[in-house]
Amino acid sequence: MAKTVFLVDLFGLLLAVAGFNIAFRQDAVRRLWNRRYGTRKRQTLAPLAPDSPVGYALRISGMMLFAFGLVLAAFFTIVHQNL
Numbered sequence: 001m002a003k004t005v006f007l008v009d010l011f012g013l014l015l016a017v018a019g020f021n022i023a024f025r026q027d028a029v030r031r032l033w034n035r036r037y038g039t040r041k042r043q044t045l046a047p048l049a050p051d052s053p054v055g056y057a058l059r060i061s062g063m064m065l066f067a068f069g070l071v072l073a074a075f076f077t078i079v080h081q082n083l
Contacts, residue, residue, distance in 0.1 A: 023062025
């Protein structure tokens with residue numbers, strides 16, 4: 001396997017893992033985001049309600065990132081092997 005295929009597959013895997021975490025582990029992602037970019041007072045974020053707009057946005061963006069990572073890695077690998 002060529003080095004470029006391996007690197008693109010690794011990047012696709014990282015995108016898929018990040019998307020999975022954003023979609024399904026929203027509380028952990030929000031805590032990490034707050035720790036990194038939070039205010040100086042370190043205010044804690046309230047847990048998300050099951051039907052909150054923020055939860056829907058995180059779920060949709062996470063699944064889009066997850067799918068993009070998988071498709072990027074799969075298509076690049078398939079196309080590169082046929083050359």
